[in-house]
Amino acid sequence: MTILSALFAGVSGLDSYANALSVLSNNIANVNTTGFKSSRAEFADILSQSLSGASGSSQIGRGVFLSEVTNVFTQGSFETTSSATDLAIDGDGFFIVNKGTGNYYARAGRFILDKDGKLANPEGFFLRGYALDPTTGIISSALQDINIGSASASPQATTEVNIASNLDSTSTVKNTAGYATSSAAVTDGFIFTSGFTITTGTNDVIRWDDGDGATRAASITTAGGLTSAQISTGAEVAAAIKAALEATNDGAQAADTYTVSYSPTTGKFTIANDAGNVGTIVLHWEDAATTAESALAFNSVSSGNIAPGSSDVSDSVVNDANALIIFNDGSDRRANLLVNGGLTANTVYTGDQVATAIKTAIEATNGGGDLYTVSYDENTQKFTITNNNGNTNPITLKWSNNGSGARTTLGFNASDTALAVNSSDTSDNTVAFNVISGVNDQFALTVDGTSSAADITIAAGTYTTTSLATEMQNKIRADAAFSGKTIEVNYGVTVPKRFTIKSDTTGTSSTLTVTPDATQDFLQSINMGSGGTSTAILYQGNTIDRFNPITSSNFSTSITGYDSLGNPHTLSVYFRKDSNNTWSWSALVDGGDITGGTTGINEEEAKGQLTFTSDGALNTESTTSSIFNFSGGATQGQVIALDFGTSLVTDAGTTGLDGTTQFAGVSSTISQSQDGFSAGQLQSVGIDDDGIITGLFTNGQTQSLAQVALARFASVEGLNAAGGNRFSETQASGQPIVGVPDTGGRGTIASNALELSNVDLASEFVTLIKTQQAFQANARVISTTDSLLTELVNLKR
Numbered sequence: 001m002t003i004l005s006a007l008f009a010g011v012s013g014l015d016s017y018a019n020a021l022s023v024l025s026n027n028i029a030n031v032n033t034t035g036f037k038s039s040r041a042e043f044a045d046i047l048s049q050s051l052s053g054a055s056g057s058s059q060i061g062r063g064v065f066l067s068e069v070t071n072v073f074t075q076g077s078f079e080t081t082s083s084a085t086d087l088a089i090d091g092d093g094f095f096i097v098n099k100g101t102g103n104y105y106a107r108a109g110r111f112i113l114d115k116d117g118k119l120a121n122p123e124g125f126f127l128r129g130y131a132l133d134p135t136t137g138i139i140s141s142a143l144q145d146i147n148i149g150s151a152s153a154s155p156q157a158t159t160e161v162n163i164a165s166n167l168d169s170t171s172t173v174k175n176t177a178g179y180a181t182s183s184a185a186v187t188d189g190f191i192f193t194s195g196f197t198i199t200t201g202t203n204d205v206i207r208w209d210d211g212d213g214a215t216r217a218a219s220i221t222t223a224g225g226l227t228s229a230q231i232s233t234g235a236e237v238a239a240a241i242k243a244a245l246e247a248t249n250d251g252a253q254a255a256d257t258y259t260v261s262y263s264p265t266t267g268k269f270t271i272a273n274d275a276g277n278v279g280t281i282v283l284h285w286e287d288a289a290t291t292a293e294s295a296l297a298f299n300s301v302s303s304g305n306i307a308p309g310s311s312d313v314s315d316s317v318v319n320d321a322n323a324l325i326i327f328n329d330g331s332d333r334r335a336n337l338l339v340n341g342g343l344t345a346n347t348v349y350t351g352d353q354v355a356t357a358i359k360t361a362i363e364a365t366n367g368g369g370d371l372y373t374v375s376y377d378e379n380t381q382k383f384t385i386t387n388n389n390g391n392t393n394p395i396t397l398k399w400s401n402n403g404s405g406a407r408t409t410l411g412f413n414a415s416d417t418a419l420a421v422n423s424s425d426t427s428d429n430t431v432a433f434n435v436i437s438g439v440n441d442q443f444a445l446t447v448d449g450t451s452s453a454a455d456i457t458i459a460a461g462t463y464t465t466t467s468l469a470t471e472m473q474n475k476i477r478a479d480a481a482f483s484g485k486t487i488e489v490n491y492g493v494t495v496p497k498r499f500t501i502k503s504d505t506t507g508t509s510s511t512l513t514v515t516p517d518a519t520q521d522f523l524q525s526i527n528m529g530s531g532g533t534s535t536a537i538l539y540q541g542n543t544i545d546r547f548n549p550i551t552s553s554n555f556s557t558s559i560t561g562y563d564s565l566g567n568p569h570t571l572s573v574y575f576r577k578d579s580n581n582t583w584s585w586s587a588l589v590d591g592g593d594i595t596g597g598t599t600g601i602n603e604e605e606a607k608g609q610l611t612f613t614s615d616g617a618l619n620t621e622s623t624t625s626s627i628f629n630f631s632g633g634a635t636q637g638q639v640i641a642l643d644f645g646t647s648l649v650t651d652a653g654t655t656g657l658d659g660t661t662q663f664a665g666v667s668s669t670i671s672q673s674q675d676g677f678s679a680g681q682l683q684s685v686g687i688d689d690d691g692i693i694t695g696l697f698t699n700g701q702t703q704s705l706a707q708v709a710l711a712r713f714a715s716v717e718g719l720n721a722a723g724g725n726r727f728s729e730t731q732a733s734g735q736p737i738v739g740v741p742d743t744g745g746r747g748t749i750a751s752n753a754l755e756l757s758n759v760d761l762a763s764e765f766v767t768l769i770k771t772q773q774a775f776q777a778n779a780r781v782i783s784t785t786d787s788l789l790t791e792l793v794n795l796k797r
Helices: 001-027 234-248 350-367 406-410 467-478 760-792
Strands: 039-045 049-054 055-058 064-071 079-081 087-090 094-098 103-106 125-133 158-167 180-181 205-209 216-217 258-263 270-273 281-283 303-304 312-313 323-330 332-336 372-375 383-388 395-398 418-419 423-426 433-435 442-448 462-463 487-491 501-504 512-518 535-539 554-562 566-580 582-590 602-612 618-628 640-643 670-673 680-687 692-697 702-708 710-712 718-724 726-728 737-739 747-752 753-755
Touching: 001 039, 001 064, 001 760, 055 512, 064 395, 087 094, 158 554, 158 566, 180 535, 205 234, 234 258, 234 270, 303 312, 323 350, 323 406, 332 350, 350 372, 350 383, 350 618, 372 737, 383 418, 406 462, 418 423, 433 467, 442 702, 462 467, 467 487, 501 512, 554 670, 566 602, 618 640
Parallel strands: 087 753, 158 640
Antiparallel strands: 039 064, 049 055, 079 753, 087 747, 094 103, 094 125, 094 710, 103 726, 125 702, 158 670, 180 501, 205 216, 205 281, 258 270, 270 312, 281 303, 323 332, 323 395, 372 383, 383 423, 395 418, 433 462, 442 512, 487 501, 512 535, 554 566, 566 582, 582 602, 602 618, 680 692, 692 702, 710 737, 718 726
8 A cells, every 4th residue: 555655755764864863963073073074974765666557657756765975075174283293184195004903094193102203193003104214315115104213313523613713913923932741641650670780990899819819800890791880680790700700810720710690589699619620719808999899798897718619608688779678477588579570670660560569579479378468559659568467477578678679669768667467558758750770860852953962861769750850950951051041840830740841942943852862761761752762842933832722822712523423522723823914723622532642631633824914814724734533432533624714825715704814803703613413312303294204303403204105095985984083995995096295196294283074063053954854754754644544444433
């Protein structure tokens, strides 16, 4: 019956408009959802019913159904935000996001950096794009999650420094004398030797006879062949005694031979009249003409009568230079710093090295397992010897024994010091340098081409740094060759922990040359040249003194440069007026920043000269050297060019006034720059219209890090809404066409912005009214049909 069809048509209307109401309510619910795209309900009629009549065929509709819900991808408005990673697409395209389960597509662009440095949306989906090479700007072809959290800016070593200054043309020309300074910081310089100094005419004569009553004079130097005034070993002295005795023997005993030896253990000489010899020899130690008895440690109160096959031994221990320590740990013992301590004769040692040798020597000779602690304090310049806790015996340091030659060198007084277990003894006197005749006591000096008459000889002895400087100065000034010259020697006054020899010589050809003696190198002890190397200072009146740069220059400025590791270093550039229109410059760096340098001592790493025209324009600029050897593992030999402007001659400039000038007025720095920088960490990011993400780093540098990718579809209406403001591709949408923004029809990127929902509330409310009316009308159809059916049933009554 047709009336029933009307009933079902009304029902289809209710169902369809109820679904349409859901579409409308979803749109209205997402009116503030970022990047939301509204939907539109599409209706279609249900296949109609055909009727046949006299006038032909007629059709009656059977109702309506919701044929499709269509996404509306119109552009939404933009909302400005404070976050650079909030993105909006102006035009066609979708952001590509992924969470490991495949790509999704979204217009919502709210992204933040997650804990791993990836850009992710609130649902944890990562934004996809392309990596960018920060150096070449080339993008990779592989689509990947954008990760910028690990980005860092590598350091760049300084290669160029630009300085624009005005140098006061009225400045006074500088002309200050220079000086020769120790090449390295001086701490201490101990030298030890095990030997004897026999000097002709002083202590070289032995008076003796070979039993025939004829007194003979045997010179250990003249007849024995020992070099006068040089330190010789005990074995060398013993050989010289033998040679001297045999050379001066004559008569019936001329063929007699003798055996002479020296024991470094006992510190005594032994003279033997060989078996088979003819006569008994008599050593006249008591003879006033005998001068060698003390040097050889024989007593002068009696003669030594030695029959063939017999021998005579020194009556006391020889003062064997300065390497011997005599001590008692239950019995008398001898500890030699060379033989037992491991030191080498005539070699310069630090206090710490000597302390170690003392410990080694007395532990090696103490007759037991006792251990000792020995230290040297560089500040007080004293040694401390400690008898360790847990040792068995006390130890007595027998400094009163003349044979204990190390006493003076180590700063102890001539008295015995008994050390109980767990007690110590410290040097009584300050010590630093040990000057030994014939080993390290001579050097040469030349001033303005005039040399000392002979090598300058420093008196043998143990010195403090101050007393040694005084001794040097006195000996230099006493030389007649330097009469009228003011020559000063000091320690730590001009430069900390260094010796300085200074002359008042000035002028373009004046020189001060310090040269070590080839065999008796005193300068090695104070680090002022050694092994035949001269220390020469040329005074030309334009030298900026690195030790006193302020007083030897007219003006200075400083700038920070960077090494290959990005470490900052202060470059202090000093300017010195040499003459009218001519200036020298020098770039100094603290020695603590330079390989091999000393903190607090400037090192000159670059220098050159500037000249100006009579109008004050920069005429020429030159660089003599510019090699920086920064410490701390940085690349050595770093070349830094210092540029002072576009000079007229050197740079073919037009005015010479764009950089450094020379006008009357206070010297000042106008501008300066350099091209290096330290390593930097990511501080903030910016994103441009093309989706290129640029990082700003803590070192002030910027780098392009990545580029956002966008996807287009042939049919955006065919995309499937996946929830969370995401869409997924379908067969109806076609595959995504991926590329960079503003290419291939894709839109551009707006940073600090979000695309709002494209829902138009006015339109939605109008549609809502229409849908409501349609729903109500269909409900009336059902109620009307119900009334008709009721009337139909009532026909039976």
